[in-house]
Amino acid sequence: MSLGTLYLIPTTLGEGCDLSAILPEQARRLAASLRTFVTEHPKTARQFLKQTGTAIALQEIRMSTLDEHTRPDELASLLQPLLDGEDVGLLSEAGCPAVADPGATLVRLAHARNIRVVPLVGPSSILLALMGSGLNGQSFAFLGYLPAEKSARINKIQEIEQHSLRLNQTQIFIETPYRNQQLLQDLVATCASDTELCVATDLTLASEDIRTKSIAEWKRKLPDCDKHPTVFVLYRRPVDKMPRQATARQRK
Amino acid sequence: MSLGTLYLIPTTLGEGCDLSAILPEQARRLAASLRTFVTEHPKTARQFLKQTGTAIALQEIRMSTLDEHTRPDELASLLQPLLDGEDVGLLSEAGCPAVADPGATLVRLAHARNIRVVPLVGPSSILLALMGSGLNGQSFAFLGYLPAEKSARINKIQEIEQHSLRLNQTQIFIETPYRNQQLLQDLVATCASDTELCVATDLTLASEDIRTKSIAEWKRKLPDCDKHPTVFVLYRRPVDKMPRQATARQRK
Numbered sequence: 001m002s003l004g005t006l007y008l009i010p011t012t013l014g015e016g017c018d019l020s021a022i023l024p025e026q027a028r029r030l031a032a033s034l035r036t037f038v039t040e041h042p043k044t045a046r047q048f049l050k051q052t053g054t055a056i057a058l059q060e061i062r063m064s065t066l067d068e069h070t071r072p073d074e075l076a077s078l079l080q081p082l083l084d085g086e087d088v089g090l091l092s093e094a095g096c097p098a099v100a101d102p103g104a105t106l107v108r109l110a111h112a113r114n115i116r117v118v119p120l121v122g123p124s125s126i127l128l129a130l131m132g133s134g135l136n137g138q139s140f141a142f143l144g145y146l147p148a149e150k151s152a153r154i155n156k157i158q159e160i161e162q163h164s165l166r167l168n169q170t171q172i173f174i175e176t177p178y179r180n181q182q183l184l185q186d187l188v189a190t191c192a193s194d195t196e197l198c199v200a201t202d203l204t205l206a207s208e209d210i211r212t213k214s215i216a217e218w219k220r221k222l223p224d225c226d227k228h229p230t231v232f233v234l235y236r237r238p239v240d241k242m243p244r245q246a247t248a249r250q251r252k
Numbered sequence: 253m254s255l256g257t258l259y260l261i262p263t264t265l266g267e268g269c270d271l272s273a274i275l276p277e278q279a280r281r282l283a284a285s286l287r288t289f290v291t292e293h294p295k296t297a298r299q300f301l302k303q304t305g306t307a308i309a310l311q312e313i314r315m316s317t318l319d320e321h322t323r324p325d326e327l328a329s330l331l332q333p334l335l336d337g338e339d340v341g342l343l344s345e346a347g348c349p350a351v352a353d354p355g356a357t358l359v360r361l362a363h364a365r366n367i368r369v370v371p372l373v374g375p376s377s378i379l380l381a382l383m384g385s386g387l388n389g390q391s392f393a394f395l396g397y398l399p400a401e402k403s404a405r406i407n408k409i410q411e412i413e414q415h416s417l418r419l420n421q422t423q424i425f426i427e428t429p430y431r432n433q434q435l436l437q438d439l440v441a442t443c444a445s446d447t448e449l450c451v452a453t454d455l456t457l458a459s460e461d462i463r464t465k466s467i468a469e470w471k472r473k474l475p476d477c478d479k480h481p482t483v484f485v486l487y488r489r490p491v492d493k494m495p496r497q498a499t500a501r502q503r504k
Binding site for chain 1: 260270271272273274275276277278279348349350351352353355356357358359360361362363369370371373374375376378379380381382383384385386387388389390391392393394395396421448450455456460462463464465
């Protein structure tokens with residue numbers, strides 16, 4: 001018997017986003033044709049499936065959950081439909097599955113059983129923030145969440161800044177939305193004045209706002225991203241890669 | 253006078269790829285409506301624009317080049333149409349502009365002049381490889397190309413593997429396609445047998461092939477990705493995060 005294929009299907013990054021803005025037509029049609037899904041959050045997955053215009057009744061769709069509470073011994077049952085020859089769609093709560101969510105475990109197991117894995121194109125807030133930042137896209141790292149406790153967070157910010165300078169690498173991180181303003185205050189209080197910071201809020205939504213400034217510029221006026229999903233992109237540029245304005249004196 | 257908007261428009265990752273598989277409909281329509289572009293490679297940009305079905309005659313489209321040979325003093329002229337109120341599309345040779353290409357410089361200058369920057373959703377071989385790998389998507393880094401010289405490359409591979417273990421971070425890198433097989437041989441000769449490696453070839457194309465195995469498994473049979481665009485994803489899993497099979501003995 002042939003094995004099924006595991007399709008990694010990206011979803012919207014928030015409410016009020018039209019699928020035609022974030023998902024290629026082929027991916028939408030494929031999502032609308034599947035009957036078996038593994039989802040991080042069944043409620044948002046059902047909303048997404050309605051948006052795809054699926055002709056399959058929602059009660060005929062089999063939906064299993066894979067989230068941070070899923071135990072390792074439950075993974076085998078999530079894999080079973082694929083071993084039985086059925087195609088399965090993996091859906092994250094927002095954006096691309098298997099990036100910054102628990103989905104990667106299932107993908108890794110699929111490889112171990114020679115199941116074909118097909119990632120589909122869709123929105124990733126991490127990648128959109130990096131593109132939109134204008135900061136170094138030749139080398140970058142995504143670090144996930146920063147520590148919630150203040151002194152640990154400040155230590156981490158210092159480490160991130162040093163890392164960026166030493167590796168010439170853009171550093172990307174996120175925070176729980178209600179702590180965004182606190183993180184911003186810690187960033188401007190901790191980082192060097194010519195470190196560059198992009199604040200990318202509500203990506204792909206009507207309220208999208210992406211701005212890159214130096215820490216010195218941000219200090220004059222902090223952006224308001226309180227309770228809005230935001231990606232932070234930080235780059236401590238080596239002196240020989242300063243933008244023209246900043247190096248004008250040296251180059252004369 | 254109001255400023256123009258800089259749209260970052262992703263393109264296909266290779267020939268023979270239908271836009272409906274990789275670009276959301278809104279992004280395609282937007283690309284088809286613009287008259288001014290900054291492109292890494294005008295020939296592939298013109299092919300892409302034809303695919304968008306633009307109704308604007310190609311000779312009426314203004315196309316400037318931004319590539320690795322562009323001098324810093326040429327950037328101002330690329331920015332001028334935006335300052336004059338015109339919308340501009342930024343196109344990379346393949347995939348997402350401003351990621352692993354020279355486009356980021358223009359995006360950074362746009363921010364410095366308060367020009368709105370809008371990144372559109374599309375294919376990134378880096379992100380698709382990470383999704384498809386099933387390796388740690390909570391923390392990852394993209395490193396660009398490895399050194400071409402053999403002993404420097406082997407040193408770099410060792411450094412990448414140690415980095416992955418120490419930071420619990422997936423490491424992503426690329427190679428000039430005609431050197432892929434040499435890189436694979438160096439990887440299996442250098443890395444620990446239980447280090448995991450995903451080889452993701454011809455992403456989004458009909459010949460797409462994504463497989464993740466341990467170095468020990470790859471040693472038995474190397475994949476053939478000679479002269480095919482390939483992304484390499486490496487992860488040295490901390491012992492406490494080994495997959496179930498590998499840790500069965502410890503857990504008993």
